[in-house]
Amino acid sequence: DSGVTQTPKHLITATGQRVTLRCSPRSGDLSVYWYQQSLDQGLQFLIQYYNGEERAKGNILERFSAQQFPDLHSELNLSSLELGDSALYFCASSVEQGSNEQFFGPGTRLTVL
């Protein structure tokens, strides 16, 4: 158990819908990262937040957005969903200072029908 929690574990929805994925980082970690894992693209970095502020953006679509709340939990919002958005979405957290090690949650499997 990495200490990072993600909910829900599975999500099935239809095209055009909007969903929210939730992540709670390890106790004491200030940074949260979101990654997408699909069969054809592997693990791709989406976005990073540090202590409530956006720190870096990767290959994140404009239909996707995220935020980190004062209690440090984070949410990833996916809207106007398309079939190709079906993937595993992982959240990772790190202390940010010193160690660069990131610890991953169990992921949310999103299926868009």
Added chain:
Amino acid sequence: GQQLNQSPQSMFIQEGEDVSMNCTSSSIFNTWLWYKQDPGEGPVLLIALYKAGELTSNGRLTAQFGITRKDSFLNISASIPSDVGIYFCAGQISGSARQLTFGSGTQLTVLP
């Protein structure tokens, strides 16, 4: 952007054999990390490397940070059935952003 080439893509080995996999990058990384992912689970950190030339062990696992800072390898000695899974390398550049760039993974199958 950074590209990580991980090889081999898959391996089938006999229990008890040693395994080696590696990653090469088109860019210099300041940190190399090795993760293992079981089906339906998140990647689990195995080893972290922070200095060029660094050799680090974690039980039967040994990883090295290449001198050029553009490559890393992972060795698993005396493989056992629970070593089955996908192994990913990940690199990290310096700077304020600390996102990881992942290799495409090595699928390891251990035959009894």
